[in-house]
Amino acid sequence: MLRIRLPAPRVQLELIAPGRGQRQPFQVLGPSTEVAFVEELLEQQFGSLTINPTELLKFLSTDPWVREQFSEPQLVEGNLAVSEQQESTFHRKTLGDKLVQVGVIDAAELDRLLEDYRPFSGSQRFGEFLKLNLQIPPALLDLLLNPALFDEAGFNDKRLGERLVEIGVISEEQLWEALAAQKAGGGLLGEVMAAKGHISDVTARFFSKARISGDGQIEFTPH
Structure with a gap:
């Protein structure tokens, strides 16, 4: 505070x-x-x-x-x-900065959400506000706020498409559509989904590389 x-x-x-x-x-x-x-x-x-x-x-x-x-x-x-303080470690970033790095919102959208949140800041955490207002997929917020729960469910062993469905970023129908397009035309699944507008390129890269560490934190190396 x-x-x-x-x-x-x-x-x-x-x-x-x-x-x-x-x-x-x-x-x-x-x-x-x-x-x-x-x-x-x-x-x-x-x-x-x-x-x-x-x-x-x-x-x-x-x-x-x-x-x-x-x-x-x-x-x-x-x-x-x-x-x-500029934190380079993903798990030390604020929730808003995490959402931008994940690629589900951009900096301008974060500013708008923070402005909407301002009247409620004295009584709610930002994550609670987003969940109540359905601004972000609830399962994605759960992953960012409590990654250990997803580690127990085998997050690291799942493929990109399975991860994205699990956290509510895409639907199963969108995944099957992208898999069919990939089979027909080749390419990386993340690139196919981004080309179809299902996710951003940033989201595809993030969830292709992100892992949950042994101490229950999300690890992500951009390069």
Whole structure:
């Protein structure tokens, strides 16, 4: 959790965001007039309330409109160094970053989902929000959140098509269609499914190479 406080003589605002990552969906809490003022400034500056925490703190410290109304912003909870840390290991990434690397959404779609999630960030985890709103196949979320369950089901021994059906990314009918096309024209199954629009090239590469390690984590080496 990140909490940034904006103090003033008569009011106090807090900007909060869950988890960690390069960009976070911030929620502004406080009196409605001051909240609307700050939200409008942030929307004008960043285009949304999903913001890089370091850039947000810098903006709040230097913007003349903010400085006129509030004292110096204070980071009262969280660690910007952790928030900004670039993790190369897949299992250490945030759920949103994992979904982008898996190829089921792109960065713009992640921003939209984070913005939709922002009003619920105080009461739900991001994964719970996605499951409740059916934005991502639930079985795929289960794999990313608890890979050990899929290890017990023999994930590493399954072929690409079986994996994709198991996690709900494609249907069995789409798999059989792709297998028939592969038999007729050759090529890698992932490339055939991507050409048909069933999955992205990124998803095909990821699930062709991903494995679940002995300690129950997803391992993926891009190259």
